[in-house]
């Protein structure tokens with residue numbers, strides 16, 4: 001898996017202060033997408049285990065308390081990303097059990113493959129659905145268009 005951006009302190013993508021990772025790879029091709037440069041799975045840079053350790057250390061850093069981890073992109077549930085994302089959410093769940101995990105995907109919760117569902121079983125909140133330009137609403141919190149749903153899973 002490749003990624004584009006990692007923000008160790010982020011107050012925009014999800015509730016509270018968070019760590020946010022924008023991964024590479026998205027097959028949804030939504031018209032009006034703001035992150036077209038993330039569509040190719042080989043764009044950005046390689047996400048290493050060292051980077052995963054770095055994220056866990058940031059989540060555990062008591063000097064700046066984070067509420068959790070946000071995973072966006074691109075699409076963290078792109079088939080190319082599943083194995084690395086699964087490893088990351090398992091590690092965060094095990095080593096930072098008090099932190100929440102939010103994940104943004106263009107796939108619908110009702111249509112996820114078994115592998116995608118396994119990732120989702122480790123996260124707290126899934127924001128699903130493609131970005132649909134004529135349903136765009138700048139007043140929405142944590143989503144771009146009205147079709148997208150915030151699923152609070154646990």
Ligand code: SF4
Pocket residue numbers: 026027028029030032033034035036038073074075105106129130131
């Ligand atoms: S799902 Fe997100 S990143 Fe992918 S094309 Fe749609 S808006 Fe862009």
